[in-house]
Structures are given as C-alpha cells and as structure tokens.
Amino acid sequence: MITLEKRKILVFDIEAAPHDFKMFDIEKQEYLTKNASSEEEREKVIKELVFNPFTSSIVAIGMLDLNENKGCVLVNSEEGAELVSERENMNYIRGNESGIIEIFWKTLAAKNYNLFITFNGREFDCPFIMLRSFILGITPSYNLMEGSDFNFSKYHIDLIKELTFNRHSPTGARRKFSLDFYCKQLGIESPKGQGVTGEMVGELFVQKQYKTIADYCARDLFAEAELFKKWNELLNFN
Numbered sequence: 001m002i003t004l005e006k007r008k009i010l011v012f013d014i015e016a017a018p019h020d021f022k023m024f025d026i027e028k029q030e031y032l033t034k035n036a037s038s039e040e041e042r043e044k045v046i047k048e049l050v051f052n053p054f055t056s057s058i059v060a061i062g063m064l065d066l067n068e069n070k071g072c073v074l075v076n077s078e079e080g081a082e083l084v085s086e087r088e089n090m091n092y093i094r095g096n097e098s099g100i101i102e103i104f105w106k107t108l109a110a111k112n113y114n115l116f117i118t119f120n121g122r123e124f125d126c127p128f129i130m131l132r133s134f135i136l137g138i139t140p141s142y143n144l145m146e147g148s149d150f151n152f153s154k155y156h157i158d159l160i161k162e163l164t165f166n167r168h169s170p171t172g173a174r175r176k177f178s179l180d181f182y183c184k185q186l187g188i189e190s191p192k193g194q195g196v197t198g199e200m201v202g203e204l205f206v207q208k209q210y211k212t213i214a215d216y217c218a219r220d221l222f223a224e225a226e227l228f229k230k231w232n233e234l235l236n237f238n
Contacts, residue, residue: 001236002115002157009066010108011117011228013220014125015198015213017059017205018050050202051124053131057097059205061104061129062217064090064225066117073217074100077210084211085218092214098136101129109141115155117228119179119220122149122158153238159227162235179223188226191219 021029032049036042049055057076064071070089076097077083083092095103118125126144133140146152150166160168160176168176180197183190196204196216204213 002232004066007115008111008113009115009117010111010113011064011066011221011225012121012125013062013118013217013224014058014129015060015201015217016050016056016128017202018056021046021049053128053135058101058129058132059201060213060217061100062221063104063107064221065111066225071221073214074103075210075214076100078208082211083214085214087218090218092211094210097132098138101133101136101138104129105133105138105141115157116144117157117224118159119224119227120158120160121156122152122161126156157228159224159231162231179220179227182227183223186227186230188223188230191216191223193219
C-alpha cells in the first residue's frame with residue numbers, strides 16, 4: 001500500500017480532438033486510410049485518428065494534486081472564453097495548445113511530483129503529451145515514458161494496468177473496461193454521469209463548448225482519484 005503522505009502525487013488526464021480530415025492533402029488522406037477496404041472501414045479509420053498525436057490536438061489537460069486535493073484543468077480555448085469551475089478546489093486556466101502544454105511541464109518541474117495516477121495513461125495520455133510536445137517544439141520536464149511497460153509502476157500507477165494485472169484480455173477476469181463501467185460497478189461517481197462522453201469532445205471543441213470539456217475532464221480526475229484510493233487500500237500489495 002502506498003502511503004500517500006510520503007509521495008508527491010498527481011492525477012492527470014488529457015482530452016483530445018482530431019484535426020479536420022479535410023485539412024490533410026489528398027496524398028496524406030490516402031496514406032492515412034490506405035488499409036481501409038470499404039467506406040465503412042474508412043470512416044472508422046478517420047474517427048480513430050483522434051487517438052494519435054500526429055493527427056489530433058490536446059484540448060484539455062486535467063491536473064489534480066492528490067495530497068492537497070486541489071488542481072486545475074488547462075483548456076485549449078480562444079481569448080475571452082469564460083471558464084469558471086463550480087468546484088472550489090478546481091481552477092480552469094485557458095491558453096492555446098502550446099501554452100497549456102508548457103504550463104503542464106512547468107508545474108511538474110515546480111512541484112517535483114514523484115508519482116502519477118492515470119487511467120490508460122501508459123498507452124494514451126503519456127505518449128500523447130510527449131509526442132505533442134515534440135511536434136510543437138516543447139521540451140518535456142519529465143520523461144513520462146521512462147522504463148518499460150513492466151517496471152514503470154515505481155513512478156506511475158496506470159489503473160487499467162493494475163485492474164487487469166498488467167495483461168488484459170478481451171474476455172474473462174482480466175478484461176479491461178471503461179472508467180465509466182469500473183466506477184459504476186464500484187460505487188464511484190462516473191465522469192459520464194452528466195451525459196458527456198470522451199467521444200463527444202471533438203464536436204464540443206468545434207462548437208467551442210470549452211467549459212463543458214473542462215467539467216468533463218475534471219470529473220475524470222476525481223473519478224480516477226477515488227478509483228486509485230480504493231485500489232490502493234484493497235489491492236495494492238506493494
């Protein structure tokens with residue numbers, strides 16, 4: 001069991017939105033969809049481009065200091081966007097994508113966090129923000145992909161890895177589920193409880209619904225924090 005007072009712990013989560021596919025020239029469009037054998041498969045490939053940092057952007061970065069129980073959501077939004085959180089322990093900070101990524105890295109360096117909590121962060125959030133930083137010419141202050149997929153838990157608890165015992169399967173006891181499903185089964189308030197899902201973030205970003213995205217990202221943070229505490233208390237034998 002991790003003694004929380006002895007570690008500097010950050011729960012973080014990112015939200016992404018795909019680039020407009022029409023912005024890619026014909027050669028790139030053909031390259032990105034070359035393995036699709038039907039129009040249905042092509043549409044699926046285009047939809048899944050949101051998961052790659054070379055074809056999508058970060059629209060929000062949520063950060064929750066678990067020791068202080070307060071944090072912020074950094075929101076990629078236009079000048080003048082009104083962003084106020086209803087949570088007293090959560091602030092919303094706006095900026096462009098480069099700006100919010102730079103704030104993220106500066107915060108990590110200033111706070112000297114030594115334990116990160118995510119849900120699927122090893123597969124998505126960590127490599128995504130590292131590569132978006134690379135693309136935008138920003139130097140990370142921390143190597144979030146340090147180590148291998150089998151020994152990174154010394155500085156990063158990826159809850160989906162822990163709940164599948166580091167080797168998930170499509171069926172059976174080690175099947176992985178969504179954060180929403182785990183929360184509902186364990187009596188934790190789901191981040192999707194107010195009708196917003198991760199699949200909606202791209203369209204919400206196009207519609208400039210920045211606060212809705214920030215609220216959703218904040219709910220993710222608190223759900224992950226509660227899931228971590230339950231796992232740490234009952235299943236963490238290290």
